[in-house]
Amino acid sequence: MARDHPVNEEYLETLLAELETAREWSPRVIAKLEHHLFAADDLEVFRMNPIQYAGENRIAEDECIDLFLHATKLQILDMYWQLVCPGCGGPIDSFTSLQKLNSHFYCGLCRVDGIANLDDYILVSFNVSSAVRPIRYHDPHTLPVADYILNYRFMREACVPKEHxxxxxxxxxxxxxxxxxxxxxxxxxxxxxxxxxxxxxxxxxxxxxxxxxxxxxxxxxxxxxxxxxxxxxxxxxxxxxxxxxxxxxxxxxxxxxxxxxxxxxxxxxxxxxxxxxxxxxxxxxxxAPFLSGKRLLNTPTYRNLFRSDITVGTEGLGVKDLTILFTDIKGSTELYDQIGDLNAFNLVQQHFGQLESVIQNHGGVVIKTIGDAVMATFLSPVDAVRAAIQLQEQLHGRTAGGAPGLQLKVGVHSGPSIAVTQNDRLDYFGQTVNIAARVEAMANATEICMTEDVFAVSSVPDLLRGFTVTTQMAHLKGVQNEMKVYRAALSR
Known part of the structure; x- marks a missing residue:
């Protein structure tokens, strides 16, 4: 390929060959990235936005995020967590890993300070690695002053609001x-x-x-x-x-x-x-649309490739809105008695594998297992409910076919939470997590219980047309006020 910029061509070709085998890619995805790294201006390979890149190159967003993450693992790209000022859009600080991220910010231009959350003002971007292609932004203090102030000290995603x-x-x-x-x-x-x-x-x-x-x-x-x-x-x-x-x-x-x-x-x-x-x-x-810290943490590829980097500081990081799903197996003790320990154990492990696959297919990630229970997170209530429906329908189909069956209870709730590191793994804490667990405990076998914060989201009621939905007011342990809980039972 003809080079428009100084690229370590042999080194890059070797890495791109490895990238090709990282997973199954859509046609020309690797070729498009290669062309971009060779031909794009320095500014276009600095703080690359995978959401913007996906739109410009007609690539699915999730696949593009995976592309950038695998490219980072191979050191084609460098990943940065940018703490962005909510007033002017300037990068207040930049961190190479989640562990180093400090959510406290102060902007000298706007004269404001505060705490950023993973939803809005923690932006993840990617630079071309200096080993692949040196660019002027790798050494910002050598930039001409206009380039430094306008392009280095402001994010391209920051725009004047249309309503102003x-x-x-x-x-x-x-x-x-x-x-x-x-x-x-x-x-x-x-x-x-x-x-x-x-x-x-x-x-x-x-x-x-x-x-x-x-x-x-x-x-x-x-x-x-x-x-x-x-x-x-x-x-x-x-x-x-x-x-x-x-x-x-x-x-x-x-x-x-x-x-x-x-x-x-x-x-x-x-x-x-x-x-x-x-x-x-x-x-x-x-x-403008960007890859948020919240979305990245809810990306299975990130959690698989950068497991050792998923460490949050001692204070945790706030998330304004996250959907929590809990599942648990109903009557697992009886199942062990009925079919024996080894058979029951294998059945439960098979269930966990299928459950994780369903959750990932609907944009969620499994955070942890607690005995027979599973905690997962989703970016939206709709995705969580879709996953819950598929899980219940799959298990119901197996039981109806005469196979030894597992019966699942599911609970879903949405709200703010705190991302923390627990036992060297990313976890979430807060009242939203507690409520989701309490709601799951209310569910009977084959039921999905959810709060009004979930059921009231547009399209959720339509998704539950194959279920019988009833409501009740419930006193949940640790929650001061009564909450309306929607109980969706699979119609037989």
Whole structure:
């Protein structure tokens, strides 16, 4: 293949041959990745988004995630967990493994701090490995300042929300997609590096209204100057020191303005000076579709390939919405008496294998087994209910055919939880998990019990047309208020 960029061709070809055998791929999936790694611009192989890549190359999202994960395992790609600011879309921090991820964040540009969750602001991206193809973003401090600030310090997924007036105004005024990095690129009056101890003077044309904003991306300094028609003319000195940016004035008039910057920090400064229109204030941002930390943890391939890396810090990581499914075998003790220990054990192990296959086919993962019980997680209640239905129908079919049967109880609940590491394995804790377990305990053989949080989701009632559904109010252990529980019994 003709190379457009410096690629270690022999090394890459060897790795791609291994990638071909990692699993069964759809036609041309490996060829498309190979072409991308050879021909794409440096920016396009930096922080690669598997969801975006899947859409552009007509590959199923799940297969594309698998592709990137297997490529990472073979060191074709490097995987990063990005902690993204919910205000501006900038990567506050980047981690090479889940174990190093710290969900606490502070953004120097937005002046906000908080705790991110795995659903919204923990984004997983992939870079081409430097051993395969060196790119300029592997050494960000050598980047030209505009490339560093706009492309390295902002995520491509961050966009101005469509419902905010700034979105339409930006599109109409500048004629480019209102990504946050494009926004700052168009609003910029100047941007520059400033070495420690250095001084730099600039002159900028200040618009008639809004705010002149100055931010040092490398040291978190920030200062605003409000544009006021009656503000006195001056030539202020902006001091960069101790991670702060100070200026003796807070208001400036429109027109030409001369500023002098003095960097007294021990680190280089990367300064952006821009004027923010009043109508843009508080616009915030939204993220284009991306691979979230929650989805990655619910991907079987990730759990299989990176088992040793699935370690969450001692504080755990929050998940806003996760569906928990519990199953248990009804009457397993009697089964051991009826057909003998060895036969019963083999039957139960076969059941676990089939159960895991069904769960994975519906987008879930098995978290753990507790005796004869299984705990699994899903990204949506619909997927969990589909899996539960298939499990009950399969077991009912075997029992009806005269085979020694297992009878299954299933419980499903959705809500927030906390991802933690327990006994060197990823686990989930919290009231959502407790409720799912209590609901499963209510189920009889061949039944699926679920809470209103599950049943009320669109399309779930339609999925249960082959079941007899009844409701009851239940006092669940450890839950203060009564909960409505839906009991779906397989129609005979």
């Amino acid at each position: 007036p700034a979105h339409e105004h930006f599109l109409r005024t500048f004629g480019v997609e209102p990504q946050v990095r494009n926004l700052f690129g168009k609003l910029a009056l100047d941007m520059f590096y400033l070495e420690p101890g250095a001084t730099k003077s600039i002159s900028v044309e200040v618009p008639q209204s809004g705010y002149l904003v100055m931010h040092d991306f490398d040291n978190a300094g920030l200062h605003f100057l409000a544009v006021k028609p009656d503000a006195p003319t001056s030539e202020p000195v902006v001091e960069l020191s101790g991670g702060k940016m100070t200026c003796p004035i807070n208001e400036i008039p429109a027109g030409m303005l001369r500023l002098e910057f003095r960097n007294q920090n021990e680190e280089r400064a990367a300064v952006l000076v821009f004027c923010e229109p009043e109508s843009y204030v508080g616009a915030g941002m939204e993220l």
